[in-house]
Amino acid sequence: MSHAEQTDLRIRRTQKFLQEAMIELITEKGFDAITVGDIAERAMINRATFYRHYQDKYDLVARIFEETANYLMENMNPIHKDPAKKEAENPPEIWVQFFKHVAEHDRLYKAMLGKNGSPWFAARISEHTIKLMLEGERFLKQQVAPGAQVDEAMPEELPLTQLSHVLIGTIVWWLESEKPYTPRQMATWFHRFAFYGYLAALGYQAPNPRKK
CATH class of the missing domain: 1.10.357 (Tetracycline Repressor; domain 2)
Structure with a gap:
């Protein structure tokens, strides 16, 4: 697997973790109550990584x-x-x-x-x-x-x-x-x-x- 393919796979994996974390939190406490910090913590990544992928x-x-x-x-x-x-x-x-x-x-x-x-x-x-x-x-x-x-x-x-x-x-x-x-x-x-x-x-x- 090339370096570019590894990077793309890592990006998609991180995005999947963030999406799954957000879905779990919506079910638990509602979308409006969720913060970026909540999502990052649930996905076990830092906030800086979140902002490399999404604005909010x-x-x-x-x-x-x-x-x-x-x-x-x-x-x-x-x-x-x-x-x-x-x-x-x-x-x-x-x-x-x-x-x-x-x-x-x-x-x-x-x-x-x-x-x-x-x-x-x-x-x-x-x-x-x-x-x-x-x-x-x-x-x-x-x-x-x-x-x-x-x-x-x-x-x-x-x-x-x-x-x-x-x-x-x-x-x-x-x-x-x-x-x-x-x-x-x-x-x-x-x-x-x-x-x-x-x-x-x-x-x-x-x-x-x-x-x-």
Whole structure:
């Protein structure tokens, strides 16, 4: 193993220790009560080492989510890959990837979105998912015929905000029910609601989701 690989492995190991320590502390005393000193002590490292990796406790939890969100933003092509597959049972692959990410970090999301978590974290998730939805909005509108808008639409930001809260609620429900369902199942169910409910919220005549 090269020196660079050893260094990278050491960095990832330290970050994992910090993340695990933070999750344990959130469960015990709540996110707002935790300090950087608490996290460093639980992870058995010094504060200087913590600050070499993260700016503060907010940066620690945000980076886990935002790195994935930014990756999804940069790889939006799957949402446009096959416009013919517009049935409710065929979610864009980007949402499958999103729920896989949640499953991989289920303890973090359960801790941060639970009763001892932080509204700040939920707000950050909402902010980034709204960006994802804006990127995919043109794809959604392609699913209806030109001129199919039948009612006055809501202000654009309102249905996006509503849908981001639905996504957070879906994540919380999934994790609290011990996630007996796969990421693809959750992506399918979320997409089913988003595809038909969201278009209706925008003022379009949404197709009937029931199978014929």
